Amino acid sequence: MQWISDLIVYRSKTILILILLLTGFFAYHARDIRLDSSVDSLLPKDDPERGYYDEVRHLFGSDEIGVIGVIADNIYTPAVLQKIKRLTEEITKIPEVKSVISLTNAQDVITSVAKESTLLVPDVNATHAVLEELKHKLADQAIYLKNLVSADGRAAAINIFFANLGDDEFFRRGVDDTIQALVNQENGPEKLYYTGLPHFKVHSTRAMWGDLTLFIPLTLLLIVVALFLSFRSLRGMLLPTVTVVVSLIWTMGIMVLAGSRLSLGNTALPPLVLVLGTAYSLHIVAEYYELAHPGRPVNEVVRETLQATSMPLFIAALSTVMGFLSLIVNSIVSIRELGLYASVGISIAFVLSLVLVPALLALLPLPARREEAFSPGISAALRKLATLSSRYRRTVITAGLLIVLLSAWQGSYIQVGSDFQSFFRETDPIRQATEAINRYLVGSMTFYVAIDGEERDIVKKWDTLWRIKNLQLYIDSLPGVEKTISFVDYCELLDRGIQEIPLEPPVGELLETPQPEVKTTFWENPDQLKGVMRLVFLNAASVSSVVNHPNYSRTIILVRTSLSRSSDIAARVDQIEAFARGHFPPELTVHPTGNLILLTRTAGNIVSGQIESLALTAVVIFILMAAMFLSARVGLIAMAPNVFPLFVFFGLMGMTGAELNFGTNIIASIALGVAVDDTIHIMMRLSSTVRTTADQEQALLETLSTVGKPALYASVVLFLGFLTLCFSTFVPIREFGFLSATTILVGLVGEIALLPALLATTPIITLWDLLHVKLGKDPHKTIGIFTNLRPSQAKIVALMGELKSFPRGHAILRHGEVSNEMFVIISGRAEVRVNSAGQSRSLWELQRGDVFGVTSLIRSAEGGPEMFADVIALEDVEVLAMDERFRSRIWRYPRIAARIFFNISTALLDRLQDAVQRAPRSEKDRYP
C-alpha cells in the first residue's frame, strides 16, 4: 500500500487534474437530477398487489382525482353556480384534463332517460324557487351528494380527471399551476380549496426542491462553521468541505447516469452524503495536524497521515456502507435507493478523503501551528471524562443499562404508520384544503374495491348486483368511509329513469306504449334488468370507469374516505375482505386496491424492513468488529456503545409519539453505521497506544485526547447536519432530522463515556496489527518459547513485546550494561562474545528460536542484572524483546501468558540441567 501513498503524494497534481475532470463529467450529468414525487417510490417493488392495482387502473382509469371544493353559505345561488360553471368550463379547456364533473355539467341521468337529455343544472341563472327544487331533487339522489354537493348545500365539488400523462409530464406542462391560477382567480368571497393526489404530487415536488435548495447550502454552512470551530484554520475548514461537495456531485452524477431520481423517501440523501462524508476528511485533517510538527518535510507528514488513518477510515467507511447497504433488503424502492446511493456517496467521500485531501495537503506548506494548540480545552475535557468513566466504570455501565431498560420500555409504545396526509404540517395549504374538503364534502382519499369474475356478463346478473349492493352498503357503514360509487348506483339511476317515463309523450315525440301503472325496481322485478342493461350497453362510455365493458366480468366500487392513517385503512380493508368472504361465491373475488392501500401495506413492510436491515447491520458490524479485534467478546463490547443510542432512539420515539414511518424507519440502521465509525477510530488507536504503555487507563486517556477530538468534531458535524433536516417541509423528514441528530448525540455520549468504561480492563489487538507481525514460517514449531501456541497466539505474544532489528555487526547487548529485557531471535544469527585478557572471543552462536537474557526479564523489577558478555549480530537480526511491561501486558491473555511462562521455565530447566551436566565449568559457561 506504500506505493499508493507515494502516488498520491508525489503525483498530486496529476491526481487533482484527474479528479477535476471527473468532477466536471459528473457535474455535467448531475445537472439533470430529477425529482420523483410519485408515491410509487414509497411502494414495494415487484409487489403483486402493485401489479394488480396497475391492472385495475389500466382498466378503469386512475383513482387520482383533482378536487376543487367551493365553500359558501349557500351553493344554490346564481353567483356561486356561475362561478362553478366558469371554473368547470375553463378547466375543461386544459388539454391535459380528460374530463371535469361538477354540479353545472353533470347529467341528470333519471330525467335524461325518462324525458330528455338534460343537465342537473340546466340554467345557472335559474330562480330561487327552481334552485330550491334542485336542492330537494339532489337530496333525493344520493349518488350526487358529497360527490358534487354537500347535503347542507354549503359546499360543492369540481372533480377533475386527468389524461394519463405520468407525473413528470404533468409537472412539466404546468397543468397544476393552471388550475391553481384559475382557483386563485375565482377565490372569494366563497372559499375555494384545491386538493387531490395529482396536486399533492406537484406540491411535494416543489417542496422537495425547496428543501434541497435549503438543505444543501444550510448543511454546507453548518459544516463550514463546525470545521472552523474545530480546526480554526482555512485548510481545516476548506479541505473537508471541498471533498464532500465533490463527493455529492459525483453521487448525483452517478444517480443520473443510472437513471435514478430523488424521491419523497430519499430527499435526505444530499445532506446525508455531506455530513457523513465530512467525517472521513475530518479525521485525515485532524491526524495531519497531529503529525505536522514544524520543520518536518510535507510529503513525509502526508504519507504518515495516510498510513495512520487509511485503515481505521477504511473499516469505518466499510461499516457505514454496510449499514446503508442493509437498507437494500427493504422492499420500498426509495429506501433501497437511499441505501444504495448513500453507500455510493460514502464510498466516494472515503476515497476522495484519502486521495483528494492528501493530494491538496501535499501541495501546501506545513501549518505554522499544530492543531493541538487550538483545542487544549477539549483534550483536557475528554481526558477528564475518560478518567471518570474508567474510574467509575461500574456506575457508568449500570447507568447505561438503566437507560437501555427505560428506553426499551418506552420503545414498546412505538406506533407504526404511514399517514400520507401528515407528510405536511397542519398549517400547509394543501393539508388545510384536504381537511376542508374532507369536512364539508367527501373524503379526498380514494381507493377501489374490485370485484372480479371469470365469466363474461357475470356483473350483469341480478344475483351479482345484489351482492355488490350489499357490499357497498356494508362499506358505507364503516367509520371513515364518506361515500361509495358503484356500477349498481348507475343501474339504479337508469332503472328509475325508465320507470319515470311519463304517460304522455313530450310534444313532437312519439310514444309507443303507455307507462305501466305500477312502478317497481329491478330488485323487486328482475325482468326489468334486461332493459337497464341495454341502456348500459348503449351508454357504455358512461360506465367504463366502473365496469369492464364489453366483457362485464369485472367491476369496482370507488370508495372515498377521510381516513389516511395506515392502521385505519388496514382495518377497513380487513373488514371488507372478511365481509366478502362470507357473502361472495368463489367465482367472484373481492379485492380492495389503490395507492392508499398499497401505502398501508408499506407500513407492514416498514416493520419487517426495520427488523431485517437492523439485524443485518448489527450482525455485519459485529462480525466486522469481532474479526477486527480478534475476539467475540471485544466485538460485543464494541457493539455496546453503538446499540446504546438505538435503544435511546426507539425509547424517544415511544416517548414522543413519533411514528415509525418510511422516514424514521432508516434512522436506526444509519445511526448504527455512523456510530460504529467512532468506535473503530477509538479502538484502533487504543490498540496501538496500549502497546506502548502497560497502563490500559493511561492508553485510554491518550486515545481519547487524540482520536476523541475528531470523533467529537465529526459528531458535531453530523448532529448539526441532521438538524438542518428539521427545516424540511415534510413532516417525516423533519422527524428523521430531529431523531437522527438526537441519536448521533446519544451515540457520542456512548463513545466517550460508555466505551471507556467498557474498555477500561479489556485488552485489544487488531487484526491489522496481527497481520503486520512477521515471525517467519511456523513460529510455534521453530521458536521454542512459542511451543504449543497457535501462530496467531505467537503473534499476540510478539505484539505484547517489541520486535527490534539490528544490522550486521551491531551489538544487541553490551558487556557491563544493565538490561531488563529478554530476547528471542526471530531471524538472523548472532554470537555471544566475552572479553578476556583484553581479547574478545566467541563463546557460541545464537540463531532463530534461541533465547537470551531470561534473567533480565525475571529480575527486571529489581532493575535487571549487569551483562557479562556482548551479543553481536552476525547478520541482520530481528529479535523479540520482552521486558517488565511485557510481563504485565501478556497477562491480559492468561492462557497465552501461562503457556509462555511455562515455555520459559522449560527453557530455564533445560539450561539448568545442561549446566549441571557440564559442571564444574568455568565462568565462561554462564549464560549471558
Add this chain to the structure above:
Amino acid sequence: MPQDRSGRRLTVLVVISGFFFTLLSSPIAWTELKSGEVLSQENWQEAKGLLPEAVLHRFQDGNYQAKVITLPNTLGWGSKFKAASETNAGKFSIDAADSLTDKATSTYPTFLYGYPFPQIDPNDPQAAAKVIYNFSYTLMQADDADRSSNLYWVAPSTLERHVEFQGQLLFYGSRFSGPIANLDATLRKGLIAGIAPQEVFGVMTLEWVYLDPQRWNSLWSYVPELRRVRLVAAANGSDSLFGMDLAHDDPYLFSGKVQYFTWKLVGIQEALVPYTLPNPKILRRADKGYLLENHQDPLVMGWEKEGGKGQAWWPTNYSLVKRPVWVIEATAKDAQYAYSRQVLWIDQELYVAYYKEAYDRSGRLWRMLLNSVSVARTPEGDLSLAQPDFTLAVDEQQNHATVELPFKQGQPLAFGVGLSGDLFTTAELMKRGK
C-alpha cells in the same frame, strides 16, 4: 509504472469501444421491399417512412405481418365518376371557413358528383382541405347502400364481443343516377338498426346530414325500453360509439364536418397501404341494383386462428401495396373535441383514406386507425364505389382495438337498390324498432 500500463489499456479500450460504437451507429442501407415479400419482425426496417410509426412498431414487435403485393390491375373509378370529376374542374372553391362553395352560386353545392377538385396543387394553401373534400365525395358514388356492419371488440389475444348492425344509406347531394327531390336539403340520410346480440336488437338510429355546412346533423334514436323515438342532442363527433375504440367521426376514417377543422398538408409520399385481393372487385347486377359479395378467400382474423403469434385484431392473410399518398393534418377548432390532431394518409389518385393517427387533447397518440378499401366496379365500368372491407381502430394507450368487417358469409352488400326517402323518417324508425 503499473499506472502507465493501466492508462494505455484504458486508451486502447476507449479506441476499440469507439470503433464498435461508430460501427453500430452507422446507418444500414436496407434493401427495398419487393412484391411477394412478407413484411414482418425480420425486415420491418424496410418499411421505415412508408407506414405510420405506430403501425411500423407493431411490425417491429412481431405483432403484425403482411405480404407486399403489386395490384394486378390499374385502379380507378368508374367512367361516370371520372367524367364528372373532369367537368368539375374550376367550378368549386373553398371559402375562408373551409366550406365547399359552388363558384356559380357562391354557396354550398346542392348536388356534386365526382371530385370537386380533380387537380390539386400541393403548393396550394388549401390543398389539404381540397383533398378531404375529394375524399368525402369519393364515398358517395352509388345512389344508396344497404349493408351490414359487424363490429368486434378485441383484446390483444382474444375476441371480446361482437355486435351486428344493418345500415342503409341514401345519398342526395351526390349520386350516380343524378339529383332527386331533396326537400330536407340533406347530403345524405342514414339508418342503422341493431341486429345482434340482444343488447342492440331493436335499437335504431336515424341521421340526416345536411347540405348546409353550418347546420348540425339531426340524430334520432329508438330504444325499445324508452318506448319512443327521441331526438338526440348534438353529439361531439369525437364521442365513442357504444364504448368502442371508434368515434362518431371515425367511420371511413373521417366522417366529420370538414369546416370544423383546420387543415394542413403535411406532405406527399409513397406509402405501404392495405388492400385485400382481388381488387378491383366486381359489382354483380341483381334484381334491384348491384351486389358485392365477399370473396371466397376472405380475411382470416387473428382471433380466428388458434395459437397465432400476432395480435388478435390483425388479419393473418393481409396485403400491403405501395401507393402515393397525401398526408394531411386536421386540427379541431373546438377545444372540447377529443382528438386534438388527426393525421390522415389519403391516396393521391383514388382519394381513399388508409391510415389515421388520432392524438388526444394532451397531444399523445391515442388511436391508430387503418382502413382497407376495395375499389368496386360494375362489369360495364360505369358505376364504381369505394367499399371499406376492413377497418381497424387501435387504442394505443389501452392496447385494445375495434374491428369492423362489413362482410359476413352469405350476406352480400347491396348498392343502388332504389331505397326510398320514406324509409328515413322517425315514424319508420319506430315501426322497424318494434
